[in-house]
Amino acid sequence: MSVEITTPRFKDNAKKALADLPLQGALSKVGPGFIGKRAAAAEKLPEFDGLRDSARDIKNHTLAHLDLYLERFEAKAKAAGGHVHFAVDAADARAIVTDICQRLGARTVTKGKSMISEEIGLNDHLAAVGIEPVETDLGEYLIQIRGEAPSHIIAPAIHLNKDQVEADFRRVHAHLPPERDLSEPTSLLAEARGELRQKFLAADVGITGANFLVAETGTSIIVTNEGNGDLTQTLPKAHIVLASLEKLVPTLEDVSQILRVLARSATGQDMSVYTTFSTGPRRPDDPDGPGEYHVVILDNGRSAMLGGQLREVLRCIRCGACMNHCPVYHAVGGHAYGWVYPGPIGSVLTPALIGVEKGRNLPNASTFCGRCEEVCPMRIPLPKLMRHWREKEFERHLTPATQRFGLGVWAFFARRGWLYRPATRLAMGALSLLGRAKGRFASLPLAGGWTQHRDFPAPQGGTFQAQWRARQAERRAAPRQEASR
Amino acid sequence: MSSRDTSSRDTVFASIRASLGVTSQEAPRRQAVADRLAGHPRGLVPARGQLPEAERLALFRDMVIAAAATIDHLPSAAEVPEAVAAYLRSRNLPMTILRGADARLATLPWERAPALDVWIGPSDGRQLAGLSHAFAGVAESGTVVMLSGPENPSTLNLLPDHHLVVVDAADVAGDYETVWDRIRARYGEGVLPRTVNWITGPSRSADIEQTLLLGAHGPRSLHVLLVGGPTR
Incomplete structure (x- = not known):
């Protein structure tokens, strides 16, 4: 999906979203489902809050020593036969991926879910050079065939209902009998499984994201429920991992701590179905697995965030709990945020990645109710960081004149x-x-x-x-x- | 590595170090990293799985079922061939199973299930049922831990509609950390096989209206054959 940024039009986006009845119907299901499931999972594990502290401390330690852990990751991944590429920005990352695909003569590429892929606009770029990208996460597949961006970090098609999915499948899978029954989610899933199974087997290159990179072993980790990420990385000639700098953790024990809070915070599962640790390409006596293994590590502005208050954002593990509990997200959905990352995490990350000039609306679209911080497994102080952006915005004279005038009048009196x-x-x-x-x-x-x-x-x-x-x-x-x- | 890669690498590291205000040469930082990597501290391990063997196996069984998988507890490995045949019969599946070269599977008394056709190798997606031997089980979450290789090809975990997994009761740990130590004992410090797969239940998706459905891309059914150990 293209990365056209509509964040500066947030207010218009929000107005449209509030009047969009199918969207409002879909959004009404976000809170009740996710909130209860997370609460039940947390309740069942007495150590849950202690694990959140542990997870926060692990990431703080890692970020403070990021250069050294990256060196170790790179050395171990290479020792296992992998290739590690560093990308300064989106264009750099796209070029690295394209070069690998073209060298292998790839015509189709299957893709596991990756927010970094969305961030760098990879699909449009691949299509432009004649390589067909096929999203294989069911939600990502649905939005790909609609030409949309994801509206949620872990449930990208949460804004759609099954009638819309049926209409899209009838349009895109035109080779199937038109009289087939697609009235139930089960039949829709079965059809997607059948269509995508062919794509998995035919793909030349598989591209996945990474939930974590482990320095100790040079390992990348993906966490999925569908198994699409595993098929994506196991069947083709090469596996390309897209990861950003802050995905790093020191050891296998460290990542086990964080995995215990990830699925519970996201979907209320104790553990997601597939947690897959990949290290290097197929070994000499392996009967399956990719022949090449590449990890592309993207900076795109993150190293600059390490220096100040925003370092805390880099603890994020993209579980989606903040948006699942956010009254603003519940009201307007993810597309209104206008770029890749919606919800409270988007409100603090987006201005850092696309600039406060374009992103300034987002940290203002908050009631400061504090629920995001309450549920964040990594204890990121999201409201505090939104205030940080409001201060930056004011310092840089980006706030509207009427607001500045009003604040000026108030300050005149308040100081006397x-x-x-x-x-x-x-x-x-x-x-x-x-x-x-x-x-x-x-x-x-x-x-x-x-x-x-x-x-x-x-x-x-x-x-x-x-x-x-x-x-x-x-x-x-x-x-x-x-x-x- | 191309020159573009090299210069990007230098740029990224320089930017990280500038933000952190470090040079990379500080001995205490290097020591802190070396210590953590060598010591790999466990952190906070939940009490849930810290149980005597019989209770631990009972928790494993409960958690496997909670993850929407099914489980048979067999007195010994010799029962596996008949249990596999019984599973296939009960699901109206062809009496064919694909497995890897794992010696623990190869030496089973397959003659006890004469109707069963046993094939060996990775899956190309045409088989309905695959059989693997797990490296370990984790009671805490009902997870099976699979290692890639000729013994148990990764494709068997993913492509067949039905995945049957043998787990030795002696390999069922309370937590993930115990399993990492066992993997280190086999492969060495800082080394993993190509793929370590934690599998907790069958494949699923809730991407259509948040309705949870089993069998998205991976197996529609996961069946665990727990072998040996005390039964409660």
């Missing part, structure tokens, strides 16, 4: 307590008086954006500061009474 207190007292008093009859306002000057969707409650009692002072005075009085008794 002798002016702020009487001014707010006056304003609250006036609002309280005006709203006495109904207790709320259906419209207010300068607050149309708020009152368009809900009423503004009329203030009751004094200002916060006045109430606070009164309470403090009471509390100071109380111990004295105590002592005099």
